Amino acid sequence: MKGELIENRIVVWNRRESRDLFANGYYGKPIGIPKPNVNDINVPLILDLIEGCYLQETSKIKITKDGKKVSLDALIKICEKEYHNFGKKYQVYKDFRDKGYVINPGIKFGCDFAVYQKGPGIDHAPYLIQVYNKNDNISSTAVVLAGRLASSVKKQFILAIPHGKDKIDYLALDWWKAN
Numbered sequence: 001m002k003g004e005l006i007e008n009r010i011v012v013w014n015r016r017e018s019r020d021l022f023a024n025g026y027y028g029k030p031i032g033i034p035k036p037n038v039n040d041i042n043v044p045l046i047l048d049l050i051e052g053c054y055l056q057e058t059s060k061i062k063i064t065k066d067g068k069k070v071s072l073d074a075l076i077k078i079c080e081k082e083y084h085n086f087g088k089k090y091q092v093y094k095d096f097r098d099k100g101y102v103i104n105p106g107i108k109f110g111c112d113f114a115v116y117q118k119g120p121g122i123d124h125a126p127y128l129i130q131v132y133n134k135n136d137n138i139s140s141t142a143v144v145l146a147g148r149l150a151s152s153v154k155k156q157f158i159l160a161i162p163h164g165k166d167k168i169d170y171l172a173l174d175w176w177k178a179n
Helices: 015-023 049-057 072-082 086-098 140-152
Strands: 002-006 009-012 045-048 062-065 102-105 113-116 127-131 156-163 167-173
Touching: 002 049, 009 015, 009 049, 015 045, 045 049, 049 062, 049 072, 049 086, 072 086, 086 102, 086 113, 086 127, 086 156, 086 167, 127 140, 140 156, 140 167
Parallel strands: 002 062, 127 156
Antiparallel strands: 002 009, 009 045, 102 113, 113 127, 156 167
């Protein structure tokens, strides 16, 4: 499969490849289809840079820019310019993808990622993830805001704290009411 790097996104122009990539992992967003059904995809696919990086690292896609191959190292450098704390966010993204989850940008929820067990349109994302550095201070107000947002959309809020090359601590916040 081929993708073309255009500014800070990757476009899969081939419609069959778009459908296959979306159907096999729910990668990207089909252009102009807000709630895509796999069988209805007959348009190019837009990939987020983190998705593209993962797909290139796992040899599922080859990325070009202006007709020339973009190496994984070059793509990582672009990602580091585009994303604050890219290395940590990518480590969390990769951890969830490698475990079989579908992980999408969480911008509409005010967090780094929304995580699905099966995929968008099949189930709702049960988890919202915010990535922190090991030494970040997290205020109690930030925890309450995140927890309230997550509970209002019926999701569990998870703090992801990567350290080292392959270690991530996860802290899940649950809200409950006493009867």
